[in-house]
Amino acid sequence: MYDLRAIEEKIKNCRKCRLWKSRKNAVVGEGNENARIMMIGEAPGKKEDEQGRPFVGKAGQLLNEILGEIGIERESIYITNVVKCRPPNNRDPLPDEIKACSPYLEMQIEIIKPEIIATLGRFSTAFILSLYGFKPRPISAIHGKVFSSPLNGIKIVPLYHPAACIYNPALKDVFKKDVEMLAKL
Ligand code: URA
Ligand code: SF4
16 A cells, blocks of 8 residues: 555656646645545646645635635645646646546545545546446536445535636635535534
């Protein structure tokens, strides 16, 4: 069994898909390694690629703001992405990139053993729901719902992607309500 440091090394040296060629920094993830909540986004953006840290750009600021308002310390959770290197021009990650990269995420989940996985946006929601045997559905239909895995009791809560909330105050309110519900869990 790997530990998180070993996985970090593997990711930083990884060339399993084309995205290694254009990355400045792979974004492994960060936070509490004993976290009860894991938040999983899609892929690094420009700022994340520059700094090698997840959710440090505009979407990250919005996420920090909401977590702060609700009283969840960002340091208390673990945050990462399905795909660890930035897709050029922030395009959507391709199926073969998700396939190549997701074993790292699965190892991170196995080590951290969160009680709750909050998925941010449609790619991470689709990936995590299928991983635990649920049929993926549109995020608009399932955001804020709790899916309990019959395999290991892990709870999955799909959320809108914070980037989608930046210019949409109504969605931001929905996102905040969903995170409040998550905090109560
Ligand atoms: N969007 C994501 O999905 N992940 C990040 O780390 C930053 C923005
Ligand atoms: Fe490796 Fe993932 Fe980066 Fe592709 S995105 S090179 S699979 S770490």
